[in-house]
Ligand SMILES: [Zn+2]
């Protein structure tokens with residue numbers, strides 16, 4: 539026959555919770571393994587005391603035990619003889635130190651701001667230039683609407699965790715060697731919820747997919763991180779929500795290259811004739827096309843710019859430029875007509891040796907003469 543739990547604690551069946559608590563404390567002091575090193579019987583007694591207190595120290599469990607049914611029905615009968623607190627006992631060794639170092643003033647951890655959420659999204663180059671509004675879809679946890687995040691069924695409220703006294707941590711060991719660790723009963727929150735909310739099961743959070751509209755400012759650069767305040771995870775116990783950060787990836791344009799200085803660059807091929815004679819050429823802009831002047835004698839790689847036609851500046855004031863890099867295209871093949879024309883050109887330019895200056899600088903000693 540298993541020992542009566544009241545006997546273990548040396549209290550009457552009519553003892554108040556306070557009396558049970560006091561009796562438990564006194565016994566713990568007496569039989570604590572640290573005070574009785576290498577005393578197996580003290581250790582066993584200590585385990586017995588803790589197991590008894592785990593039940594009687596908790597009003598609900600005590601009622602259950604008194605009625606002789608429920609989860610403690612098999613407690614006495616089922617346990618092996620002489621070892622009433624063996625496998626079948628309601629508490630493991632981890633419970634042994636519960637409530638020993640019940641510190642005063644424990645209020646549990648404070649509210650916890652919700653986590654920030656991160657997401658990224660890709661937009662077209664045009665949208666980046668003009669600005670746009672995006673809808674981002676993110677899975678997130680929200681404050682449960684039924685219990686407003688408390689986790690308790692409406693009409694009930696969370697209670698201080700009986701195991702850690704609301705502290706959220708419990709100490710293992712004593713003196714120099716005590717270690718604090720999160721309370722396993724309340725997972726460090728310091729609270730237990732006697733009647734969990736039926737919607738969220740006591741977590742205070744519901745998981746859902748949320749859609750948010752995010753305004754993307756015109757001129758946004760690739761890799762820009764946009765903060766949407768308060769749209770992160772819900773805070774715990776009434777704390778503010780985190781923020782949502784949306785990282786914008788801008789698809790490259792087949793035409794415009796974004797420069798670090800806030801301008802755009804476009805490579806514009808021009809013909810040899812355009813480079814030599816000059817003229818106006820049609821070039822792409824963000825809103826269509828425009829014509830720009832190419833001066834006579836334009837060199838390969840020369841830059842022409844259209845001011846204020848580039849992306850909006852980050853400060854919202856004005857726009858950058860578009861720089862047009864003019865690339866002279868040398869034909870790889872010539873028609874007969876073109877060859878004749880080039881021959882004529884060469885004839886007309888006879889005497890203009892483009893290397894004269896180079897050779898002069900190299901010095902005239904021993905330069906090869908043809909013929
Ligand atoms: Zn606790």
Ligand SMILES: [Zn+2]
Nearest residue numbers: 682685735738
């Ligand atoms: Zn809820």
